Amino acid sequence: MYYFIVNPNSRSGKGALIWKGLEGILNERNVEYKTFFTEYRGHAVLLSESITSYAAPETPVTLIAVGGDGTIQEVLSGVRDLSYITFGYIPTGSGNDFCRGMKLPAEPGEALDLILSGCRPHPMDVPVLTCGTGSSHFAISCGIGFDAGVCHEVSVTPMKKVLNRIGLGKLVYLFVALKQLLFLKPSPMTLVMDDDNVQQFSKVYFTAVMNQKYEGGGFKFCPNASPSDGYLDVIVVDSLSKPKVLCCLPTAFFGKHTIFHGIHIFRCKKIDIHSDLALPVHKDGESAGILKEFSVSIGAAQVRMIS
Template sequence: MYYFIVNPNSRSGKGALIWKELRRTLRQKHISYKAVFTGYRGHAVKLAASVTAKASPEHPVYLIAVGGDGTIQEVLSGVKDLSCIYFGYIPTGSGNDFCRSMQLPQDPHEALDCILKRKHIASMDVPVISIKGRKSHFAISCGIGFDAAVCHEVSVTPMKKILNRVGLGKLVYLFVALKQLLFLKPVPVTLRMDEERIYPFHKVYFAAVMNQKYEGGGFKFCPDASPSDGYLDVIVVDGLSKLKVLFCLPTAFWGKHTQFTGIHIFRCKKVEVFSTVPLAVHKDGESAGIQETFSVSIEKEPVKIILP
């Protein structure tokens, strides 16, 4: 039995249309399944908790997220015991950073075929972000500052819906990034890693904690990040001029930004982030509010994920 948690509003409403096509395929193949639909932000957390409430390692649930990267974050956050599920993903969003890093099909029909065949099951680390005592999972990245501010604005700008309709949704990240960079003021941020290593920075544009290589619609911010090595990769952009950041950002699509002075990359098991002023924070591209501090670690149990 497959359980699908579907975000019908993903990709500006195209998620519902894509699901209808996938449902037709499931019926034609006589696949046993149940589907539930999200109705508001955070709903997938509750749905995943309900679907997996009676799951166990002996009787696992095949749990499939159908939506964008933010849907993955919510679905994983709703699962209390990750050892009790097999996780699959069908992309109907516009960013698709999860697919890039995990080398999953970006075509929804190919992704469904991959899930039904179940040829390869792998383990994936699941990070936990803790903000003011509240914890949630994420799959790709979380961050504070510039990248989070871009995610916040992208999620509410009408431009995203307009560009999605003509297949150019990824351009919205570029437009918003340029706008945010113009008005951004770098601030002091301190990182504490693995309880002992302390790194103070004075003019930080953003700091991102990565479980995958990509975020923000294709930026390869941590080229060596692996979702199965038990480590978090952390990137800090500090002390550059805005002109240099502007020049540096496009090179991040190929992971070449690491050659610039002011780009710092670390690896750790746990990281605590402290900002001197409240800044935007995101988790898998979804808003986590305006915060001064948060911490990230990795769950003891990885999740089993269905790959091609």
């Protein structure tokens, strides 16, 4: 039995149409499945929790997220014990950083073929983001500062829907990034990694904690990140002039930004981030609020990922 959690509003409403085509394939092949549609932000968390509540060694669950990168984050956050879950993903969003990092098909029909192929799943780390008393999973990255500010604004700007309709959705990230960079005030930050490695910075544009190599629509911020090595990769952009940040960003598409002075890369299993200023925070491109501090750690269990 396959359980599909579908975001029909992904890709500016095209998600429902894409799913209709996929459902035809499932019915044609006589696949046993159940479908659950999200109706509002956060709904996938509740659906996932309900579907997987009885998962156990003798009754494992195959759970498939159909949507954008944010849908993955919600679906994984609803799973109480990842040990008994086989996870698959069909991309119907516009960012597709998860597909890049996991080398998954970007075309929905090909992604469904992979899921139904019976290939052996591979283990994937699922980090945990903790803010105060609340926590959630993510699959790609979380971050504070510039990258999160871009994610926050992109999620609410009507320009994204307009550009998505004409196939130019990625341009909205460029427009918003330029605006955010212009008005951003860098903040002093302190990072405490694995409890004893303390790093202090004076003018941080952003800090991103990566489970994958890519975020933000293809920026290869942590070129050596692996989603299955049991480590978090961390990038800090500090004490650069804004023109230099602007010059540096395009090189990040190719992972060449690491040569710039002011780009710092770390690896750890746990990190506590403290910012002097309250700044936007994201998890897989979705808002996690405006915060001064939060923690990230590698989850206790890996999920079996169809890849």
